[in-house]
Amino acid sequence: MGIAISVLGKLGLLGVDSLSTDQVYKKYFGPKNIMKYEDFHLAFVDLCSDFNLVMPGKHFTIQATEIQKFFEKWPKASADPGTESERKALLVEFMKEQVKEYKTSSRAMMLTGVTAPPAAILIKKAGKKVPPLKMLHIDLIPNVVFVPTVTVLFLIGVRILNVTRAAP
Template identity: 80%
Template sequence: MGIAISALSKLGLPGMDSLSTDQVYKKYFGSKNIKNYKDFHRAFVDLCSDFNLVMPGKHFTIQATEIEKFYEKWPKGTADPATESKRKELLAKFMKEQVEEYKTSSRAMMLTGVTAPPAAILIKKSGEKVPQLKMLRIDLIPNVVFVPAFTVLSLIGVRILKVTGTTRATP
């Protein structure tokens, strides 16, 4: 459905872009009584969480410090139509400028995916001779189960290392 709306707005039909912006704004910010940064941050995180759930395959991220800077610009006060339209415009502009696609290290994932199955077989073969691995009894696990499980766990490990590395790098 989003593709249809974006395609129609690219064709020049008026109001299609603002229709979706109005709906998003009303759902996450318009109906909620935002009094402080904590309320605003909760509404914004809900918006980002739902947005990431809807988008297949792609995930988007934003720096927490940018959200705080944006809240300082956020017009406070009553919910009159002029303030609401200004808030809507600011939110749309902010989302276009600051929200970025979260990119994983595809190279690390590919290298792990290619090297994990041979490594699993080598570990299983060495498990027959190395006393430290022999006590784990890896040789009892069939290759059909061990190799895919080892590969998936390796890919999960790479993903966790990437996520912890990016969260530590952010201020």
């Protein structure tokens, strides 16, 4: 359903695109009386968390300092309905400008995926001769289990290194 709405929005039906942003704004910022930065930050984090859960494979990130700068410009809630539309427009513009797609180093993942299986085989062969590895009895684990397990662990390690390096 979301794909159909976005496609219709791209085709020039502004009401459809506006309908989806209205629903998102009402869900995360509408019923809440946000007067403090902490409340706004929690609502914004909920929005980003849900957005990352919905988007398969893609994840988005933003600097916390940018959120605080935006909150200072964001108009406070009032009874005037024009304020709500102004707040929504500012939020949409902010999301378009500041929220960036989080990209992992696909080259590092690719190199790890290619080199991990031969490295696992070498580790297993070394396990027969090197005394510290000999104590682990790696030679008792079948290759069908050992090689994919080591490969996945290496890929997880590369992912963790990328995430910790990218975090400000």
